[in-house]
């Protein structure tokens with residue numbers, strides 16, 4: 462025999478799949494041609510005034526472009542779409558943008574450590590591991606869609622911890638110092 466018995470290969474496949482799926486169950490939502498994959502937020506310190514919401518991705522399965530143009534959530538006074546940009550000084554800053562483009566037949570990722578996230582401003586309560594809260598996403602074409610955000614510490618927590626907005630309010634965001 463030059464190859465492992467089939468049972469052993471199946472076991473390897475199973476281990477591979479369970480390693481991907483086991484740590485967090487996923488959830489997803491549909492809005493027209495859009496598939497909104499796994500909205501999640503990272504736990505916040507007790508006194509935090511801001512938080513960040515991520516998504517595994519938004520897939521546009523349709524033939525027409527759409528855009529994410531806004532969001533709102535009862536846990537926050539406002540929700541902004543933020544884009545992280547590394548400046549010429551190599552310092553990463555985030556700034557509010559008007560929309561995220563969702564080209565046809567493509568997927569945009571909004572994971573922690575990535576280019577985009579949704580910023581919860583004037584957070585009314587800390588986000589604790591295991592919490593879930595509703596968030597309404599507003600799309601140009603697909604309209605509004607409420608999704609459930611799961612609060613969970615990502616496995617690669619170091620990347621998430623790099624996402625800091627400072628202890629002060631919205632005015633400090635994007636502040637050079």
Ligand SMILES: [Cu+2]
Pocket residue numbers: 513543555578579580626
């Ligand atoms: Cu932000």
